[in-house]
Each structure stands twice: as C-alpha cells, then as structure tokens.
C-alpha cells in the first residue's frame with residue numbers, strides 16, 4: 001500500500017499550519033496549493049526542510065498547478081478571502097463561494113475519488129458550494145466547524161474547573177457561528193455533565209464565550225483570524241478518515257431529514273472513517289434545544305438562499 005496523499009488548498013495561516021501537522025505526524029504526503037505564485041512553493045520547501053529535524057518522511061510539495069494534486073485521498077479547502085474593511089458579509093459570501101467553487105472543480109477533476117474537507121467560511125454555505133461544484137455524494141463532503149467549536153468549549157470548561165482538557169468532552173450542534181448550539185447536558189468532565197459541576201450562570205458564560213470564540217481571537221489579532229485551533233481540528237478529521245478510526249466528531253454534513261432539517265449542511269455528530277461521513281448520530285433534543293437548532297439551520301438557509309438568488 002502506498003502512502004496517503006492530502007492536498008491542502010490555500011497556503012495561508014490555516015492551510016499551511018494544517019499541512020505542517022499532517023506532514024509532521026507522518027500521516028500523509030502533502031501538496032500545498034495556492035493561487036499566489038511562490039507562496040506554496042516557499043512554505044512547502046520550508047516545511048520539507050524541517051523534516052530532518054522533526055523526523056518524518058512525508059513529502060511536501062508546494063504548487064500552483066492542480067495536476068500535482070492528482071490522486072489525493074483528501075482535499076482540504078482553506079482558500080478564501082478574509083473580510084476586509086468595507087466588505088459586507090454578503091460580498092464575502094459571494095467572493096468565497098466563487099473561490100471555493102473554482103478550486104473544488106479543479107481539484108476533483110484530478111482526484112475524483114477524494115474526500116473533501118471544507119474549512120473556508122462561512123463554513124456551512126461553503127460546504128453547499130463544494131457539494132454542488134463536485135457533484136460528490138454527501139458522504140464525501142464534510143465541513144470542519146464543530147470540532148473547533150467543541151475544542152473551544154472544552155478549553156473553557158478545563159480552565160473554569162482547573163481540570164485536564166483530556167477529561168473534558170463537549171457536544172456542539174448547529175451552524176458555525178453565532179447561532180451554534182452547545183449542549184451543556186452532554187458536555188462532561190470524565191462523564192459528569194458540567195451542569196453538575198458549575199452553576200447555570202457559569203455554564204451560560206462558557207457557552208457564550210464558545211459561540212463568540214472566533215471573534216474573540218480576531219479582536220486580539222486584528223489583522224487575521226484563528227488558525228492554530230482550526231488547523232488542529234482539521235488534522236483530527238483528516239486523521240480519523242485516513243486511519244479509518246470511526247471517530248465520533250461534530251461535523252457539518254448535508255442533512256436529509258435528520259434532526260428535522262432537509263437539504264442543508266449543519267453541524268451534527270457523525271462517525272468519520274475511510275468512507276468519509278459514515279453515519280449521522282441522531283439524539284433526541286429538548287424543545288429548547290430543537291428550537292435553537294432550527295434557528296441555527298435557518299441562519300444557514302438564509303446564506304444558501306442568497307447564493308442561489
């Protein structure tokens with residue numbers, strides 16, 4: 001059996017950091033692609049030159065040419081624009097939709113059997129664009145959002161209680177963004193729901209901080225957005241798929257009636273393995289949770305409708 005091959009499109013902060021994690025774990029050979037000439041070549045060579053010190057044998061290639069991506073097992077899409085001053089959310093939506101559509105078409109032409117992992121924001125809408133552009137079945141188009149959101153929630157739970165992050169689990173549903181739906185009753189420390197371990201107002205404070213997690217980082221960085229945690233979250237999904245681990249992770253997937261939503265990408269717990277999204281795990285929600293989930297799906301629907309308008 002040959003080595004696995006992962007293409008990462010977008011050699012910016014998230015893409016290059018994800019490429020680094022994948023290569024340094026020895027998980028796969030990595031092809032880093034960007035539209036800017038020299039950027040992926042430079043970062044790719046720099047990463048390759050770290051390999052002897054880090055001690056891995058993954059090949060890393062930076063390129064502007066999709067022919068180099070041929071036969072990839074996974075294609076990670078991080079290419080896009082950040083929101084610039086004066087640019088509305090809708091402008092960003094249209095620009096990134098155009099970018100995601102073109103890179104997905106180019107990538108799947110060379111890797112017709114790949115699994116697409118989408119990272120570009122607005123995430124759920126970009127997944128939709130990627131599914132349309134690829135013509136892939138829903139099992140092979142998966143959005144990275146829930147792993148990041150739940151990692152943020154776990155971080156805040158561990159900080160609050162002074163416990164190891166390793167013993168924390170967090171359950172997050174819904175779209176990526178302000179309307180995301182953290183489920184405290186399924187968020188635990190060593191199996192104990194956090195609702196047993198802190199007062200309701202602290203739970204609520206952590207939930208709000210989680211929903212605002214991306215903006216909190218942007219407020220610090222000013223000129224950029226988060227990338228270490230997004231890249232780590234992307235890595236976890238790539239690892240689950242390539243090593244067929246059947247990890248149960250919250251991901252944005254195309255729902256067909258599950259959770260009462262039809263025809264939209266929304267974050268739900270899924271089983272990730274060699275087939276991509278192998279199964280959706282459905283749980284019963286309380287009325288409040290179901291209402292929050294529907295609100296979140298409604299926000300995704302609005303964006304998708306704008307794209308098709």
Ligand code: APR
Nearest residue numbers: 010011012013014015034035036078079080099119120121
């Ligand atoms: N083809 C290939 N690469 C492109 C294209 C394109 N058509 N358009 C833009 N890019 C590249 C840019 O040249 C840039 O190098 O995408 C890269 C994006 O990198 P950054 O600006 O550093 O953005 P980053 O922080 O990595 O975030 C990327 O992930 O988490 C999301 O919201 C985030 O949508 C954003 C994406």
